[in-house]
Amino acid sequence: MILLVTTAPGGNLPKSARELVTVARQLAGDGQIAAAVIGPESAATQMAEYVGQVYSFSSAELEPVRAEAVTAVVQQAAQQAGADTVLMTANRLGQSVAPRVAVRLGAALLEDVIQVGGSAGAYEAVRYSYLSRVTETVKTVGGSATVITVKPNVFEVAEPQPGGSVTSALPQLDANANRVQVGERAAASGGRVKLEEAGVVVAGGRGLGSADSFTAVVEPLADALNAGVASTRAVVDAGWRPYAEQVGQTGKSVAPEPYIALGISGAVQHLSGMNRSKVIVAINKDADAPIFRIVDYGIVGDVTQIAPALTEAIKEAKGS
Amino acid sequence: MKLITVLKQVPDAEARIRAGVGGVELEGVTFVIDGMDEYGVEEAIRLREAGHDVEIVALALGPARYEEAIRTALALGADRAVHVETDVDLDPISQARVLAEVVKEEGAEMVLVGGKQADWDSAALGPALAEVLGWPHSDWTTKLELADGSLKVEHDTDDGHESLTMPLPAVVTTQQGLNEPRYPTLPNIMKAKRKELAKRNLDEFGSVTGLTEIVDQKIQTRERLGKMVEGDAATAATELVRLLQNEAKVL
Numbered sequence: 001m002i003l004l005v006t007t008a009p010g011g012n013l014p015k016s017a018r019e020l021v022t023v024a025r026q027l028a029g030d031g032q033i034a035a036a037v038i039g040p041e042s043a044a045t046q047m048a049e050y051v052g053q054v055y056s057f058s059s060a061e062l063e064p065v066r067a068e069a070v071t072a073v074v075q076q077a078a079q080q081a082g083a084d085t086v087l088m089t090a091n092r093l094g095q096s097v098a099p100r101v102a103v104r105l106g107a108a109l110l111e112d113v114i115q116v117g118g119s120a121g122a123y124e125a126v127r128y129s130y131l132s133r134v135t136e137t138v139k140t141v142g143g144s145a146t147v148i149t150v151k152p153n154v155f156e157v158a159e160p161q162p163g164g165s166v167t168s169a170l171p172q173l174d175a176n177a178n179r180v181q182v183g184e185r186a187a188a189s190g191g192r193v194k195l196e197e198a199g200v201v202v203a204g205g206r207g208l209g210s211a212d213s214f215t216a217v218v219e220p221l222a223d224a225l226n227a228g229v230a231s232t233r234a235v236v237d238a239g240w241r242p243y244a245e246q247v248g249q250t251g252k253s254v255a256p257e258p259y260i261a262l263g264i265s266g267a268v269q270h271l272s273g274m275n276r277s278k279v280i281v282a283i284n285k286d287a288d289a290p291i292f293r294i295v296d297y298g299i300v301g302d303v304t305q306i307a308p309a310l311t312e313a314i315k316e317a318k319g320s
Numbered sequence: 321m322k323l324i325t326v327l328k329q330v331p332d333a334e335a336r337i338r339a340g341v342g343g344v345e346l347e348g349v350t351f352v353i354d355g356m357d358e359y360g361v362e363e364a365i366r367l368r369e370a371g372h373d374v375e376i377v378a379l380a381l382g383p384a385r386y387e388e389a390i391r392t393a394l395a396l397g398a399d400r401a402v403h404v405e406t407d408v409d410l411d412p413i414s415q416a417r418v419l420a421e422v423v424k425e426e427g428a429e430m431v432l433v434g435g436k437q438a439d440w441d442s443a444a445l446g447p448a449l450a451e452v453l454g455w456p457h458s459d460w461t462t463k464l465e466l467a468d469g470s471l472k473v474e475h476d477t478d479d480g481h482e483s484l485t486m487p488l489p490a491v492v493t494t495q496q497g498l499n500e501p502r503y504p505t506l507p508n509i510m511k512a513k514r515k516e517l518a519k520r521n522l523d524e525f526g527s528v529t530g531l532t533e534i535v536d537q538k539i540q541t542r543e544r545l546g547k548m549v550e551g552d553a554a555t556a557a558t559e560l561v562r563l564l565q566n567e568a569k570v571l
Contacts, residue, residue, distance in 0.1 A: 111444055182482055200570075302553075
């Protein structure tokens with residue numbers, strides 16, 4: 001049995017959960033799939049449009065989300081479903097919980113996969129390594145089960161197959177699940193398309209000069225393209241932009257078509273978060289900037305002049 | 321109180337990576353202590369400098385070449401080191417089981433480890449180690465304070481960041497933003513050569529077999545067009561839009 005696990009903030013099933021369904025169906029063939037949904041029951045009901053057996057963990061005890069509480073729930077759901085394979089999204093939470101689950105279940109862990117095949121006990125997966133510069137194939141050779149984290153935005157979103165049933169499940173939490181106290185939380189401001197789900201990404205770096213210039217140059221272009229906004233580590237460290245926008249080794253990993261880099265020189269740590277984009281565009285005043293080694297289209301020049309011209313040209317092209 | 325900083329030695333981020341028939345070829349590559357782990361070493365030293373009575377033990381699991389990275393940690397300020405030597409490429413879950421044995425033997429109260437490894441791009445070691453030890457953990461930590469047997473941290477989440485308070489012992493995964501690591505000074509590099517570096521062998525930990533194996537590794541870079549668009553701002557912008565629409569077909 002394959003079990004997929006997702007959280008559902010605000011009661012909405014995230015896109016990544018439907019990507020997990022795609023992976024689960026690929027691995028299950030004709031076999032059964034179960035899902036554990038952590039969040040309001042409305043999300044579990046949505047999941048039942050895709051998966052036969054859904055366990056709904058909607059207890060207030062699971063709010064706010066804590067790694068050890070989620071670990072306990074995943075273990076419980078895996079036992080309840082009789083799962084030999086657990087799928088989670090390779091976001092921050094998934095990458096924090098999945099290793100714990102693997103240890104608890106005596107399972108092998110396949111992390112951040114972009115392809116996976118085979119069956120329980122003998123999975124083979126493709127993933128990136130060496131700061132996303134290497135593509136490697138890894139197989140499981142041991143473990144009584146397998147935990148797989150799936151890179152977001154790689155797999156297609158599954159089509160519904162209605163008719164699943166929802167079972168309410170009470171989380172069995174031990175004291176450890178509550179020993180980490182969550183204090184203040186700061187969430188990214190909304191309004192724009194989510195970076196991890198954006199088909200187009202406009203990113204800004206230190207070359208923009210200031211926080212004001214970032215806002216004035218990057219945001220209008222992103223709005224014209226209905227794009228997500230991304231930042232480099234330097235920009236986040238300087239306090240210009242929130243961490244949630246950061247792309248790179250210590251931030252998010254994105255692969256949009258196209259990635260438009262404004263005033264970004266292209267440190268290898270940043271490139272590791274975006275070098276799998278379908279098309280890469282860069283505007284930078286330094287012709288020798290490393291980013292130009294991986295672009296499809298580049299313009300050397302003053303980004304604060306060229307990007308607004310690009311915004312106008314896009315508006316014009318879209319208007320016609 | 322005893323702190324353990326776990327280290328890896330990885331290719332320098334700027335090093336050119338090659339892949340051959342057997343996978344990634346590391347011959348001739350410059351190796352360094354993993355930058356993510358370095359933040360942990362630095363943070364441990366800062367805790368001591370802030371007046372906490374700490375012993376800092378650097379711990380590494382890897383081949384003989386790791387010794388250089390371990391010496392770097394000693395030069396930075398770790399008091400002594402334990403090196404579990406092996407040429408086996410153990411997966412992070414299996415590594416965690418071995419490292420946890422040493423952490424228990426040492427009776428450490430906190431383990432610091434990099435948030436993501438620069439060679440395997442894995443973020444699993446910290447949380448896995450915490451689970452084996454039965455400890456809480458904080459991942460992607462950007463701020464850390466010790467007070468009265470508990471640990472207060474700030475860390476990054478999928479949506480932003482949050483503060484956490486947890487009892488010790490605990491595992492902390494470290495990253496850029498936590499601090500600015502120092503460079504080792506020449507006198508400290510000399511001193512580090514005399515610091516204790518205990519060698520252990522993987523065999524001492526029973527029969528350890530990995531749970532995953534690498535089948536192959538390739539450098540698969542997407543072919544890029546590398547087209548430079550010229551002209552003044554308006555001309556270049558118009559041409560770029562045309563190329564994105566008609567050639568790349570992504571607008």
